[in-house]
Amino acid sequence: MTDDQRFGLSRHVSLPGPLRLDGGVLLSPVDIAYETYGDPASPAILICHALTGDQHVASEHPVTGKPGWWERMVGPGKPIDPARYFIVCANVLGSCMGSSGPATVNPMTACPYAMAFPVITIRDMVRAQAMLLDHLGIDRVTVVGGSMGGMQALSWAATSPERVTKAVIIASTARHTAQNIAFHEVGRQAIMADPKWAGGDYYGKGEPPAAGLAVARMAAHITYLSEAGLTEKFGRRLQAREAKSFGFDADFQVESYLRHQGLSFTDRFDANSYLYITRAMDYFDLAEEHGGLLANAFKGTATRFALVSFDTDWLYPTAESRIIVHALNAAGAAVSFVELTSPFGHDAFLLDSPELNRVVDGFLRAA
Amino acid sequence: MTDDQRFGLSRHVSLPGPLRLDGGVLLSPVDIAYETYGDPASPAILICHALTGDQHVASEHPVTGKPGWWERMVGPGKPIDPARYFIVCANVLGSCMGSSGPATVNPMTACPYAMAFPVITIRDMVRAQAMLLDHLGIDRVTVVGGSMGGMQALSWAATSPERVTKAVIIASTARHTAQNIAFHEVGRQAIMADPKWAGGDYYGKGEPPAAGLAVARMAAHITYLSEAGLTEKFGRRLQAREAKSFGFDADFQVESYLRHQGLSFTDRFDANSYLYITRAMDYFDLAEEHGGLLANAFKGTATRFALVSFDTDWLYPTAESRIIVHALNAAGAAVSFVELTSPFGHDAFLLDSPELNRVVDGFLRAA
Missing domain, CATH: 3.40.50.1820 (Alpha/Beta hydrolase fold, catalytic domain)
Incomplete structure (x- = not known):
């Protein structure tokens, strides 16, 4: 070999x-x-x-x-x-x-x-x-x-x-199922709501719709994990901070994790492909x-x-x-x-x- | 009386x-x-x-x-x-x-x-x-x-x-729970990813971040319904069309329903309030x-x-x-x-x- x-x-x-x-x-x-x-x-x-x-x-x-x-x-x-x-x-x-x-x-x-x-x-x-x-x-x-x-x-x-x-x-x-379709539809709408999506015509013309794609990934990612698994992994544990920030930064570890999942995904995946493949799955x-x-x-x-x-x-x-x-x-x-x-x-x-x-x-x- | x-x-x-x-x-x-x-x-x-x-x-x-x-x-x-x-x-x-x-x-x-x-x-x-x-x-x-x-x-x-x-x-x-927080975080990120959100400073200055708020509402709405309820109400039933469109319009009734839930919500609710109240719930x-x-x-x-x-x-x-x-x-x-x-x-x-x-x-x- x-x-x-x-x-x-x-x-x-x-x-x-x-x-x-x-x-x-x-x-x-x-x-x-x-x-x-x-x-x-x-x-x-x-x-x-x-x-x-x-x-x-x-x-x-x-x-x-x-x-x-x-x-x-x-x-x-x-x-x-x-x-x-x-x-x-x-x-x-x-x-x-x-x-x-x-x-x-x-x-x-x-x-x-x-x-x-x-x-x-x-x-x-x-x-x-x-x-x-x-x-x-x-x-x-x-x-x-x-x-x-x-x-x-x-x-x-x-x-x-x-x-x-x-x-x-x-x-x-x-x-x-209807629920499977519903989650995918949220993701597609998040991508299409991003002005940078531009009707899908963003190749070589500007930045891709990373923000919308990240939201789509975040929503989907929750469905990949169990409630018990999330609780075991993160529970209500806070980030490095010792107390709540009383702001909108990622206070909870699960927030920070999800944001990371969303953002890192956009480096390696194309938003239009996400639309097409989720559609294929929904049609299945x-x-x-x-x-x-x-x-x-x-x-x-x-x-x-x-x-x-x-x-x-x-x-x-x-x-x-x-x-x-x-x-x-x-x-x-x-x-x-x-x-x-x-x-x-x-x-x-x-x-x-x-x-x-x-x-x-x-x-x-x-x- | x-x-x-x-x-x-x-x-x-x-x-x-x-x-x-x-x-x-x-x-x-x-x-x-x-x-x-x-x-x-x-x-x-x-x-x-x-x-x-x-x-x-x-x-x-x-x-x-x-x-x-x-x-x-x-x-x-x-x-x-x-x-x-x-x-x-x-x-x-x-x-x-x-x-x-x-x-x-x-x-x-x-x-x-x-x-x-x-x-x-x-x-x-x-x-x-x-x-x-x-x-x-x-x-x-x-x-x-x-x-x-x-x-x-x-x-x-x-x-x-x-x-x-x-x-x-x-x-x-x-x-x-971590899962509850995760769903809210998706909604908040959807709002904040909308350029019209403008750091929350949109009052009296332009259109509100309706697209982001609609996506947030769609994601949340799925959590309000059961899988069985969604199946009973919509299943995989198509819209008025008799066959799949092989496009990205709302083919399935559940897609159309969710889009309506998202859009109609933006007429009556303020995106920043959505951020603040979901945060209060997550802190609870x-x-x-x-x-x-x-x-x-x-x-x-x-x-x-x-x-x-x-x-x-x-x-x-x-x-x-x-x-x-x-x-x-x-x-x-x-x-x-x-x-x-x-x-x-x-x-x-x-x-x-x-x-x-x-x-x-x-x-x-x-x-």
Whole structure:
């Protein structure tokens, strides 16, 4: 194994397409930024990232310098080990780390698409990934994802059952609820309310709408954490000050933490991409795509499924995973499901969780 | 009973004070806008309003033209009946409906205070209400409130136990949790990120920061509703359109509803008041004011307490009411507590709830 195989190889491909999107638009070319780890001759695992994730699953982020977002799961000695698998992780369509998205130059106008980029769906993201796997010569694949990554794994299994050996769906859902949509709408309105958003036409023209994007991130971030987790981590503890300031600075640690989450996010993420990807998530309703019955999405499937939820996840609570498990049962699919205990809410899938690692490892190793 | 007594009498008083605030500032004068219903000779009930409420508890709102915010509870034939009680409801300190707040003219500068208004606490609101009751010649009083109104009722009972005959605390809490603070901080950051906020100095100078305030309201509004209630009311139903627009207009009914909630709020509420009142709520921690032990707040009290929570309220869940009940038990206080069932989350206390009305009516009538 070369160092590139061990530590990740960052690549970019511009595929001619065209890709027919759910909204009816033909996208061409389709740029995909991705990373691979391991030997292309090994069994392939496609890792699908979440809303604000990217292809740097187990390599340093080029902007923040931070470790890959899932190094706890992916890497030498980890459940998804480049010594055993050929690991692919691609930046989703609509995102901002090199795959086609609103910041991409529109070949028809030679300007960035901005809001002229077509609205995409989770299934469109999956179609783009399928084009990438075709390009890489990968036929059969195991798909693994948490949160929005789990939506993609579900969509993969529903769209190309013949290609998907196994699917691991962690802390995810088969459809966005009204409350999920509501939180995303707050974020979108926060971005669009920022005058610097300028109808999305801010590329190369001025500062991006960082203030609006930071507020969007703050609101979303609360949904990633549990009330108990927030209480354990921050409670009502004050900042370094010993007493309340009787002002509007961040008095409480939780305020300071949230502000930091909001501001640091704007260094690495594009506001328009946030609009497009949240929209794709809100549109996601796998049952609706299959005549209103989720089981229809998996009829006759030979894919083996593993689902994991976390008991304090109130964004995609265990009940949402159960809905998927019941549908898979109804479709006669092979499925294992476990609810794990964690104080950390939805974010738990990204954090240190030996139990999650054991579940994923065992499922991937099983024949 | 005159019509004024039956239908509410809007009044305003400017008390010289000074009022010494928790932050150490002396406020003078103290303006209080309030309404009264019923005969001043009847037993007095003080109604404390929530974050965005006002004194128009059972009379038409002067800006929106809508009925009073608690006409289901207050009025002829209702549990809080002007035929039996002298009902007082005052706009809280820091608000924007006539009581002293950031929009009030600072007598020292002849300009609106804006962010020079002192940061206030729930206890400061209660102190101003006590000044009003002194002015009205009311000694003993029953205090009733939901949400932030319940915080005031608790603070009243802790601050002036000798004056408070009974206290009714509905859908409330004795302290703001990290999650509560986090949601408020998102709202404040949304307001402050709006360039029209201009450091709070927008009165008479330009448009107010309506976009930021609308986003703050949208985020908060989600916390007032339950996930189940949102699903029941909206689910994933689309607007009048028959299919998704593949754009960023409000496709889903819940988006349209939230946008309306945000926008309509800005017609009747001042952004700076939102900052000040959310800050007061975040600072609220009744145990902290009493050596860290909530029971100390009620030691030796003769006040009779009634607490009500709603099973789907995730802003101030039943567990928060139980903490109060346990403290009252520990203090040997007379307390009744009931958790009511409702699909409507925190908002349930403002909606039609015959059970809530029965509980309040029974408690007020009991000797």
